[in-house]
Amino acid sequence: xxxxxxxxxxxPIYLQIVNQVKYLVASGRLAAGEExxxxxxxxxxxxxxxxxVARAYRELELAGIVTKRRTAGTYVSDTTSPLxxxxxxxxxxxxxxxxxxxxxxxxxxxxxxxxxxHERSEAMQPAEAGASRSKEK
Amino acid sequence: xxxxxxxxxxxPIYLQIVNQVKYLVASGRLAAGEExxxxxxxxxxxxxxxxxVARAYRELELAGIVTKRRTAGTYVSDTTSPLxxxxxxxxxxxxxxxxxxxxxxxxxxxxxxxxxxHERSEAMQPAEAGASRSKEK
DNA sequence: TCTCTTGTATTAGTTCAATAGTACAAAGGC
DNA sequence: GCCTTTGTACTATTGAACTAATACAAGAGA
Numbered sequence: 140x141x142x143x144x145x146x147x148x149x150x151p152i153y154l155q156i157v158n159q160v161k162y163l164v165a166s167g168r169l170a171a172g173e174e175x176x177x178x179x180x181x182x183x184x185x186x187x188x189x190x191x192v193a194r195a196y197r198e199l200e201l202a203g204i205v206t207k208r209r210t211a212g213t214y215v216s217d218t219t220s221p222l223x224x225x226x227x228x229x230x231x232x233x234x235x236x237x238x239x240x241x242x243x244x245x246x247x248x249x250x251x252x253x254x255x256x257h258e259r260s261e262a263m264q265p266a267e268a269g270a271s272r273s274k275e276k
Numbered sequence: 277x278x279x280x281x282x283x284x285x286x287x288p289i290y291l292q293i294v295n296q297v298k299y300l301v302a303s304g305r306l307a308a309g310e311e312x313x314x315x316x317x318x319x320x321x322x323x324x325x326x327x328x329v330a331r332a333y334r335e336l337e338l339a340g341i342v343t344k345r346r347t348a349g350t351y352v353s354d355t356t357s358p359l360x361x362x363x364x365x366x367x368x369x370x371x372x373x374x375x376x377x378x379x380x381x382x383x384x385x386x387x388x389x390x391x392x393x394h395e396r397s398e399a400m401q402p403a404e405a406g407a408s409r410s411k412e413k
Numbered sequence: 414t415c416t417c418t419t420g421t422a423t424t425a426g427t428t429c430a431a432t433a434g435t436a437c438a439a440a441g442g443c
Numbered sequence: 444g445c446c447t448t449t450g451t452a453c454t455a456t457t458g459a460a461c462t463a464a465t466a467c468a469a470g471a472g473a
Contacts, residue, residue: 208450218338239400245367255372312472315419316420327463
């Protein structure tokens, strides 16, 4: 599993791990059922404290991305399950609400906002070929 | 100007001030050109240190919401000016990019996202009658 | 010019999130 | 049963964000 930490670029180490694992899973490079490195192993490789990795794994479990089995290791959850999708929609909905609130505060109407989203979406570099995204919805 | 601080509900005082002023401006209760209370006055009223209010005003100036004149006071900026709008769009664009990144990470495509935005937008309670939003765009 | 009122700058204290150090607990294989 | 490997729990340290105390600077108006 390819993870890289940039110390002191502002974003906490545990969050860097969380985000990169999320990305690996979203892009299909980490398949459902696959095992993540043990906490200590990853901690050693990244030169951080095991607790920091443990925290990242805990957040990932909370987010439904992985499942931990007490002494057997940590595994990628089945992301395509309806529950997982529902959870993800819940999170994105929160972000959308926040965005709408801010846009309203700035006198930017919904149509303009959606137009902006189309623009930025097209401007984004396309995902990797191996991504599983295209299979969903 | 009606501002209330709830001490220790987690969100920093200066941010509470920023948000409430933003809201007052967006809702039209604070019109462009109107003067905000002097830093010391508001600090006294809210029972906080003048520096805390000063920080809030600084953030508001950065956000283009208000303009400070060295010894004359702080005034609500003309929000309808093209420059101000450009600044606001810049900020919202950042938020949009972050949202798109997160959605992609969660295997939620742009169409689904836009659909969600429509839903949530309609679910939001309508703005106040006095808002100036309707005049723009 | 003087003085009052405005925002500004510098410094220090306090709180809290992030990380690390270290010891514990549980399950599986020999 | 014992040992290794897994995740867990507790405590301490550190650094950044927030707030405050206090002194400074500059413009408006009598």
